[in-house]
Every structure is written in structure tokens, then in C-alpha cells.
Amino acid sequence: MGTKGRFGEFGGQYITETLMNALDELEQAYNSAKEDPDFQAEFHRYLKEYANRPSLLYYAEKMSRDLGGAKIYLKREDLNHTGAHKINNCLGQALLAKRMGKTRLIAETGAGQHGVATATVAALLDLECDVYMGRLDMERQALNVYRMELLGARVHGVSSGTGTLKDAVNEAMRVWSEECATTHYCIGSTMGPYPFPTMVRDFQSVISKEAREQILSKESRLPDAVLACVGGGSNAMGMFYNFIDDPDVRLIGCEAAGEGADTPRTAATMNTGSVGIFHGMKSIFCQNEEGQIAPVYSISAGLDYPGIGPEHAYLGTSGRAAYVPVTDEEAVRAFEYLAKEEGIICAIESAHALAHAMKLAPRMGRDQIMIVCLSGRGDKDVAAIARYRGHDLHE
Amino acid sequence: MSKTLDAFKNGKAFIPFLTAGDPDADATVSYILAMADAGADLVEVGIPFSDPTAEGPVIQEADAKALAGGMTVSGSFEIVERVRKVKPDLPIAFMTYINPVFKYKGAAYEEALKEGQVPDEEPEPYVPFFKRCEEDGVDALILADVPFEEQEEVRQVADRYGVDLISMVSPTSRDRIRKIAEDPRGFIYVVSSMGVTGVRSDLKSDAVRDMVSIIRETNPAARCAVGFGISTPDQAKQMAALSDGAIVGSAVLRKIHAGSGPDEVAAYVRSMKEAVTGS
Numbered sequence: 199m200g201t202k203g204r205f206g207e208f209g210g211q212y213i214t215e216t217l218m219n220a221l222d223e224l225e226q227a228y229n230s231a232k233e234d235p236d237f238q239a240e241f242h243r244y245l246k247e248y249a250n251r252p253s254l255l256y257y258a259e260k261m262s263r264d265l266g267g268a269k270i271y272l273k274r275e276d277l278n279h280t281g282a283h284k285i286n287n288c289l290g291q292a293l294l295a296k297r298m299g300k301t302r303l304i305a306e307t308g309a310g311q312h313g314v315a316t317a318t319v320a321a322l323l324d325l326e327c328d329v330y331m332g333r334l335d336m337e338r339q340a341l342n343v344y345r346m347e348l349l350g351a352r353v354h355g356v357s358s359g360t361g362t363l364k365d366a367v368n369e370a371m372r373v374w375s376e377e378c379a380t381t382h383y384c385i386g387s388t389m390g391p392y393p394f395p396t397m398v399r400d401f402q403s404v405i406s407k408e409a410r411e412q413i414l415s416k417e418s419r420l421p422d423a424v425l426a427c428v429g430g431g432s433n434a435m436g437m438f439y440n441f442i443d444d445p446d447v448r449l450i451g452c453e454a455a456g457e458g459a460d461t462p463r464t465a466a467t468m469n470t471g472s473v474g475i476f477h478g479m480k481s482i483f484c485q486n487e488e489g490q491i492a493p494v495y496s497i498s499a500g501l502d503y504p505g506i507g508p509e510h511a512y513l514g515t516s517g518r519a520a521y522v523p524v525t526d527e528e529a530v531r532a533f534e535y536l537a538k539e540e541g542i543i544c545a546i547e548s549a550h551a552l553a554h555a556m557k558l559a560p561r562m563g564r565d566q567i568m569i570v571c572l573s574g575r576g577d578k579d580v581a582a583i584a585r586y587r588g589h590d591l592h593e
Numbered sequence: 594m595s596k597t598l599d600a601f602k603n604g605k606a607f608i609p610f611l612t613a614g615d616p617d618a619d620a621t622v623s624y625i626l627a628m629a630d631a632g633a634d635l636v637e638v639g640i641p642f643s644d645p646t647a648e649g650p651v652i653q654e655a656d657a658k659a660l661a662g663g664m665t666v667s668g669s670f671e672i673v674e675r676v677r678k679v680k681p682d683l684p685i686a687f688m689t690y691i692n693p694v695f696k697y698k699g700a701a702y703e704e705a706l707k708e709g710q711v712p713d714e715e716p717e718p719y720v721p722f723f724k725r726c727e728e729d730g731v732d733a734l735i736l737a738d739v740p741f742e743e744q745e746e747v748r749q750v751a752d753r754y755g756v757d758l759i760s761m762v763s764p765t766s767r768d769r770i771r772k773i774a775e776d777p778r779g780f781i782y783v784v785s786s787m788g789v790t791g792v793r794s795d796l797k798s799d800a801v802r803d804m805v806s807i808i809r810e811t812n813p814a815a816r817c818a819v820g821f822g823i824s825t826p827d828q829a830k831q832m833a834a835l836s837d838g839a840i841v842g843s844a845v846l847r848k849i850h851a852g853s854g855p856d857e858v859a860a861y862v863r864s865m866k867e868a869v870t871g872s
Contacts, residue, residue, distance in 0.1 A: 202742065210743055212691055214647045216787060218740045219765035358653060359644060371646045376788030378765070475691045476644065478738075487706070488665055489696030490643040 203392020205512035268562035282574030284315035290401035295382035308363035309500035310342025312386030317351035387430025388507035391478030402436025429501035454496030455523035468521035545574035597779035600635035606838030612655035614664025627855035632866035640689035649791025686733035793822030826868035833869035
């Protein structure tokens with residue numbers, strides 16, 4: 199087993215020989231940037247003045263009262279520029295790409311949020327941008343496709359495989375292996391070969407760094423539970439990271455179960471998958487007995503991925519974090535509930551975490567506290583939810 | 594005992610690739626036998642994978658077709674078994690991705706599952722795969738997504754069963770070439786160009802010449818075969834002149850996809866073997 203980028207047995211660098219040099223170069227650039235006060239100052243200036251950080255920690259009082267249990271706080275990543283946590287990572291990686299002298303960013307996207315965030319930072323920092331997106335996802339998220347084009351990016355439809363997020367990753371890797379001399383692959387989640395899972399987690403860990411300070415200042419204590427939705431796992435890793443060493447804080451990742459974790463129409467990797475090696479990492483994947491990666495399904499294009507980041511696989515198998523399945527129906531109900539109860543339309547991805555919060559809060563005491571990461575806003579999902587509810591609404 | 598290096602005993606080697614089960618197992622067996630008779634020095638058989646991230650469109654299509662037709666890892670081994678009955682001495686390599694190798698549990702385990710029994714214990718990873726390679730006479734394995742740094746866990750099992758885990762070098766390998774070339778198994782697969790597999794009209798000799806010279810400087814005994822992008826006899830000749838042989842995949846599959854039968858594919862292999870021999 200290689201020693202680089204391991205979380206227990208998970209992680210590693212399972213990638214073509216052609217890309218190894220690019221990974222070494224990235225690792226060195228990242229390690230030097232991490233220690234460079236100028237880089238960090240620039241990154242934090244953009245986070246503050248461009249992305250609108252720190253994001254608010256909002257006490258959802260009405261919802262807490264209605265559910266009749268724990269006090270529920272929402273970490274409002276939906277209020278970031280571009281409407282999701284994805285911008286945190288993209289700013290970091292784009293600044294790093296500039297530092298390495300790259301002139302172009304490429305990215306995969308599922309729901310389109312990471313594609314939009316990448317296109318945004320590319321515009322900001324004068325980088326070219328190409329985004330790879332599954333054909334099926336382009337239909338589901340047509341508005342985000344146009345948004346990326348407005349920002350100056352080229353969006354490439356990927357028809358191979360299932361035409362969803364994993365196929366977009368495949369295509370971005372293929373393109374990167376041709377053009378890594380000039381191009382940085384801005385991976386959108388805590389996945390892929392080392393150093394990506396570590397680097398993306400570090401860029402996203404600002405979420406829990408702020409949340410920890412905010413809850414200590416509001417409540418003078420740590421939360422009892424922290425919840426986040428998980429696909430590849432970037433908002434969850436960001437939300438968990440600064441609580442990992444606090445054993446009394448329960449960490450709960452909420453996976454997309456689609457039509458149910460006991461049906462084939464699911465994307466609940468931790469609950470239905472097994473150990474495998476794919477997309478550069480040893481982790482847990484939805485796959486058949488033969489190691490062929492399974493087609494997965496969720497109403498949420500952002501969670502519709504057959505794997506999970508290696509650090510989550512480690513946190514899950516070591517028992518530090520729990521991963522629970524949440525169905526489409528439960529997520530849609532939570533989406534509708536938050537809109538009516540708190541006047542917040544959240545992303546369907548984030549609604550998965552909220553749905554589990556709605557189950558868990560009533561079982562907790564009124565003196566207990568939970569933080570739910572509201573990873574993104576839901577404008578992009580309104581039409582799809584309307585269709586799910588039987589309305590003939592198209593963007 | 595691995596026969597991988599026998600591929601280089603008839604002068605420069607010509608190494609064709611095809612995907613197991615594209616279009617079906619019987620056809621794959623016929624194509625392999627025809628290519629062997631036409632002078633192929635080693636045949637690379639691809640075990641299809643759902644997400645072949647190192648492949649261009651032609652091999653992607655081949656993998657998708659083979660999987661849709663029901664090809665499996667065991668099915669790929671069965672193809673080799675059938676070839677072995679006719680060609681006991683032909684060097685054969687598998688090429689695939691690590692996950693099917695990592696997950697393979699062997700025919701006995703699969704049978705038990707089919708009969709509804711869940712075996713008590715999962716076998717140690719990689720052991721059933723390499724054990725079966727040894728039994729069926731697969732001489733070497735090429736894994737597109739396992740670079741040198743991650744080879745160790747696979748290679749120690751491969752070594753135990755006498756299967757050569759082939760290393761690749763590419764135009765970006767630079768300093769890494771020396772450590773890769775120090776103690777290779779079988780031959781070194783020299784990736785001619787950046788990017789994925791597939792036919793290219795322009796192949797750059799300089800990068801290949803540089804890679805091969807670093808390999809030979811480090812390890813004069815190492816054998817190098819060049820792959821990625823080669824389709825014409827001229828290109829094969831050019832690449833073999835710089836190394837010990839040429840590997841051709843997408844161009845073979847394009848013929849198969851266009852409906853060429855074993856005879857036509859054999860004629861192509863014969864022309865390629867002649868070209869590399871004269872190089």
C-alpha cells in the first residue's frame with residue numbers, strides 16, 4: 199500500500215502513470231501554499247469579501263419549537279456567493295492553479311453547483327474554464343448550464359455510461375491526462391487521488407472552524423450533533439473537520455437513498471456499498487460482485503455519485519461518524535417543510551441532512567443542540583421538485 | 594513460469610490488444626488464435642471495466658459492449674483457458690483496472706453465491722485473481738490505474754503466483770522513470786503520448802526516444818514496448834525502432850467494430866509484424 203494520503207486503509211493515488219507527475223506537482227504547490235502567509239491572506243480575503251464569509255449560524259427557533267426537541271442551528275452555506283459551499287474550495291484551488299502557472303481550469307459537475315463555482319472563480323481570476331457534465335444532469339439542471347456559459351465557461355455534455363456525475367469525473371480525468379501541463383483539474387469534492395481529498399477538506403474546513411466559534415459564542419458549549427448531506431462528501435468533511443477531536447459531538451452524514459437503500463434505485467454508498475478502488479482512491483463504492491461500478495440514483499444530481507471520499511470511509515468504518523440513508527420523498531418533504539416553517543428554500547442536497555434532523559431532533563432533549571449544514575440554496579431545484587409533485591413545470 | 598519475455602525472442606515484438614467479450618467470447622477466442630497465427634508475439638486481453646478512465650472512445654465502446662453482453666472476470670479467464678488448449682506457448686497478458694482484480698473472489702466463491710450460500714470468509718484480496726492467472730496461464734497483468742507508488746500490495750501477490758505486474762512510463766514520468774525501471778516485471782510499457790488510448794495521426798519520436806534511453810541507462814536488460822496511438826505499419830515500425838516492440842489496441846478494435854473477421858484482422862497483424870521486424 200502506498201503511504202501517501204491514507205486515512206486508515208482508505209485513500210491513496212490510484213491513477214494513470216501520466217497523471218502522477220501532475221499530482222506530485224500539485225502536492226508540492228499545495229504544501230508550500232499552506233505554509234505561505236501571503237497565499238492564506240489572499241484566500242481569506244476572497245472568502246470574506248467575495249464569497250461573503252463567515253456564513254451565518256442561524257438559530258431555527260420556529261422549527262426547533264415545532265419539532266419539540268433539540269435546538270436546531272443552520273449553518274448557512276446557502277448564503278455564500280454562488281449559493282453553496284462549493285465556492286470555498288474553488289477559490290482555494292483556483293488560487294493554487296494560478297500559483298502553479300496554469301491557465302485553465304476543468305471541472306466535473308453533477309447538480310451544476312460546483313461547475314458554477316468553478317466558472318465563477320475562473321472569470322474572477324482570468325482562467326479559461328471547461329466543465330464536464332452528464333447529459334442527464336444537463337437536462338435536470340438546464341439553468342445552471344446557461345449560468346456557467348454566462349460566466350464564460352464551456353460546458354461539455356458527457357453521454358458515456360449513465361450520463362451522470364461519475365461519467366463527468368471520468369471525462370474530466372481523461373481530458374486532464376492530455377493537458378495537465380497547462381490545466382488544473384478542480385475536483386469538486388473530497389474525493390479522487392491524494393492530495394485532493396486532503397486539500398478539498400482543508401479548503402472546506404472553514405465551515406466547521408466558523409461554526410465551532412459561532413456556537414461557542416452563542417451557547418458557550420459544543421453541539422451534541424452535527425449533520426450534513428454526503429455525496430462525495432465535501433460539505434460534510436468541512437462541517438465535521440473541526441469537531442472530529444470532540445468525542446461528545448456526534449457526526450452524522452446523510453446519504454441519498456433515492457427510492458430506498460433496499461432498492462437498486464439508490465446512491466447510499468456507506469449503507470449499501472463495499473470497499474473498492476476507483477477514481478484514484480480506495481474507499482467505499484456502490485458496485486456489483488465483480489467490481490463494476492453500479493449505476494446509482496437520487497433525485498439530487500449533486501449526491502448521485504457511486505462513491506464517497508476516503509476520509510468519510512475511514513470515519514464511518516472506525517465508528518467516529520454515522521452515515522444514514524434519506525430517501526427522495528423524505529428529502530422533498532424536508533425541502534417543503536423548511537420553506538414553510540423558516541422561509542428558506544434550501545438545495546435538495548441539503549434537504550437530505552434536514553430530513554434526518556427532523557427525525558432526530560424530537561428524540562433529543564430541549565437542552566441539546568444540533569447544527570445542520572445547509573450546504574446550498576434551492577433555486578436550482580424548484581422546477582424539479584414541482585415536477586416530482588406532479589406539476590408540469592419546466593424552466 | 595511466466596512467458597512474458599518470450600514475446601521478445603523473435604526480434605521486435607508486435608503486441609495486439611482486444612477486449613474480452615467484444616462482440617462475444619467465441620469471437621474473442623477466434624480473433625486471438627488468428628492473431629497468434631499471424632505472428633502476434635504476445636496478446637493483451639482487456640477485461641472490460643464499467644468506467645475505463647484511461648481509454649479513448651474506441652476501447653470505451655468495446656468495454657461497454659462486452660459488459661452489456663455479459664462478459665465477466667471469470668468469463669475472461671475462460672477465454673484464456675480456451676486459447677491455451679490450442680496455443681500453450683503464446684504469451685498472454687490481461688489489461689484492466691484495479692477494481693475488478695481487487696474484488697475478484699474466484700470461481701468457487703461465485704458458485705457458492707449462485708447457490709445461495711454466503712461463504713464464511715472473503716478470500717484475501719488479489720489472491721484468487723493471481724491464483725487463477727497461474728492456473729490458466731496468464732503471464733502478465735497491466736493495470737491502467739495503478740502507478741508505481743501503489744504497486745506494492747498488488748505485486749507481492751502477483752510475484753507469489755509468477756505473474757508479471759507490468760509497469761508503465763509516460764512522457765511526464767521524468768525522474769520517476771529510474772525507480773520504475775530499476776526492478777521491473779516482464780517488460781516496461783512505454784506510453785507514447787499524453788492523454789488516453791486511441792489512434793493518433795502524429796506520434797512524437799523524441800519523447801519515446803528519451804524515455805527509452807533513461808530506461809536503458811538505468812537497466813540495460815529491461816525490455817520496452819511502446820503503446821498508445823499506434824495504428825499504421827509505418828508508426829509501428831517507427832516506434833519499434835526506438836524500443837523492443839509496439840502495442841496496438843484501438844486500431845485492432847476499430848477493425849473488429851467495422852465487422853472485420855479473424856482473417857482480416859490476421860492480415861493486419863501480419864502487416865504490422867512485418868513492419869516491426871524490418872525496423
